[in-house]
Amino acid sequence: MITPSTIAVFEYEMKRYAAELRNIGLLIDREPERINDFLHLPAMKAINHMMIPPEYGGQPIITIGQEKYYGLSSLERVITIEQLSAGDAGVFLGGPGPSMSSIVMMDLGDEEQKERFYSHFMKGSAWAFFALSEPDKGSDATEISTRITRQSASDMKLNGHKFYIGNGSRASIGLAFAQTNRTPLGIQIAIVDPSIQGFKATPLDTMGLRGLRISHLEFEDFPLEEKDIVGRHLSPTKRGLWGALRTFHRMRPSVAALALGIAQASYDYVLEQRSIFTEREKTELERLEMRLHSLRSMIRHAAAEIDQNAQKGYLASLSKIRAASLAEEATELALAMMGPGSMVEHPLLNKWYRDARAFEFMEGTTSIQKINVFQAYANGKMQHA
Structure with a gap:
C-alpha cells in the first residue's frame, strides 16, 4: 500500500519505465502495430501485469525499498499512470494488460470467470477491451442498443456495434455491454473471445493516441453461454x-x-x-x-x-x-x-x-x-x- 513516506520512491521507479515509453512514443504514433516489437521492455511487462490480483498471478512492481504494488488501488493507479503518461500516454494505453476490464472482473466476476480472464495475461503479453460506447449513443449505458437474445442458458446470441474501443483490434479477450431488455436491470456484461466466429474489429484512423488502436467492433450472432455473463452469481441490481x-x-x-x-x-x-x-x-x-x-x-x-x-x-x-x-x-x-x-x-x-x-x-x-x-x-x- 502506498503511504506518504513511499510515494517518492514509487514515483522514481515509475520514471524509469516512463523513459522507455518516451523512447518509442513517436515510432508507435507513426506505426501503432510496431508496439509488438517492444513487448520485452520492463515497462511493457509491468503494464501487462498491472491491475491483476496476486491470487490470479499478478506480478507486482517492486521498488528499491522492496515495497510491492499491483495497481489495485485508485491511488496506486493515478501515481503510476501520471508518470507513464508523462513518458508517453499513447504507448501506455496501447500497451498490453487487462486495463479497465480488470475493475469489472474484480468487482463482479465469479472465480471461474476471473481465472479465465486473468489467465490470458499469464501466458505472455495480451490485450483486453472494454466495449461500452456505441455509434450515436456514446458511453450512455442506459441507451445501449447492442442486444443479447436468449433461447436457453447454452444458446445466446450477441448482436450490435461498439465504437471507439481501445485495443479492440488486438485484444484476445474483452467485455461487452449489452441489453437483454429495455430496463436498467436488463444490462448485462459478456466475456467475449475475439477468436470465435461472429466478431469483427476494424481499427479507426485517429489524430491522437494512435498507439491505442481505437476500433469499431461488430457482433453478428456471436455465440454466448451463461458462463460468459459477468456477475451471473449476483442479483441483477448488483451487476450490469x-x-x-x-x-x-x-x-x-x-x-x-x-x-x-x-x-x-x-x-x-x-x-x-x-x-x-x-x-x-x-x-x-x-x-x-x-x-x-x-x-x-x-x-x-x-x-x-x-x-x-x-x-x-x-x-x-x-x-x-x-x-x-x-x-x-x-x-x-x-x-x-x-x-x-x-x-x-x-x-x-x-x-x-x-x-x-x-x-x-x-x-x-x-x-x-x-x-x-x-x-x-x-x-x-x-x-x-
Whole structure:
C-alpha cells in the first residue's frame, strides 16, 4: 500500500519505465502495430501485469525499498499512470494488460470467470477491451442498443456495434455491454473471445493516441453461454449498469492522471529546451506549475476517496474536468513558447497536443462530469467539503 513516506520512491521507479515509453512514443504514433516489437521492455511487462490480483498471478512492481504494488488501488493507479503518461500516454494505453476490464472482473466476476480472464495475461503479453460506447449513443449505458437474445442458458446470441474501443483490434479477450431488455436491470456484461466466429474489429484512423488502436467492433450472432455473463452469481441490481457506474467512478481519477502526465511533460519540455524567458513567460510558467501541483493534489485526494467509497465520485469528476482542460492549455502554451514552426520542429509537442484532445471524451465529457457534480451537490454529498 502506498503511504506518504513511499510515494517518492514509487514515483522514481515509475520514471524509469516512463523513459522507455518516451523512447518509442513517436515510432508507435507513426506505426501503432510496431508496439509488438517492444513487448520485452520492463515497462511493457509491468503494464501487462498491472491491475491483476496476486491470487490470479499478478506480478507486482517492486521498488528499491522492496515495497510491492499491483495497481489495485485508485491511488496506486493515478501515481503510476501520471508518470507513464508523462513518458508517453499513447504507448501506455496501447500497451498490453487487462486495463479497465480488470475493475469489472474484480468487482463482479465469479472465480471461474476471473481465472479465465486473468489467465490470458499469464501466458505472455495480451490485450483486453472494454466495449461500452456505441455509434450515436456514446458511453450512455442506459441507451445501449447492442442486444443479447436468449433461447436457453447454452444458446445466446450477441448482436450490435461498439465504437471507439481501445485495443479492440488486438485484444484476445474483452467485455461487452449489452441489453437483454429495455430496463436498467436488463444490462448485462459478456466475456467475449475475439477468436470465435461472429466478431469483427476494424481499427479507426485517429489524430491522437494512435498507439491505442481505437476500433469499431461488430457482433453478428456471436455465440454466448451463461458462463460468459459477468456477475451471473449476483442479483441483477448488483451487476450490469451498477458495474459500469462503479468502473467509471474508479477510472475517472486515472483519466485525470493521464491528462496531468501530458501537461507535466509539456511544462518540463519547455524548461529543458529553453533557458531564457521574458518576464511574461516566467509568470505564465509559474502559474502553470502551481496549477499542476494543485491538480495533482486533487487527483490523489479523489483517488483516495474512491478507495474508501467507490460510489463517492464527485471529486473524481471535478479532477477530470480540470485535467482535460489543463492538458489542452499546457500543450498550447508549450507550442507557443517554442515559437513559430514548433509543430514541425518539435514532434513530441505535436504528438502531445494531439493526444491531449482525447481526454475530453474519455470516461465522460465535461458536460457529463458537471452533471455528476451537480447531482452530488443536490443530494447533499458535498456538504462536508
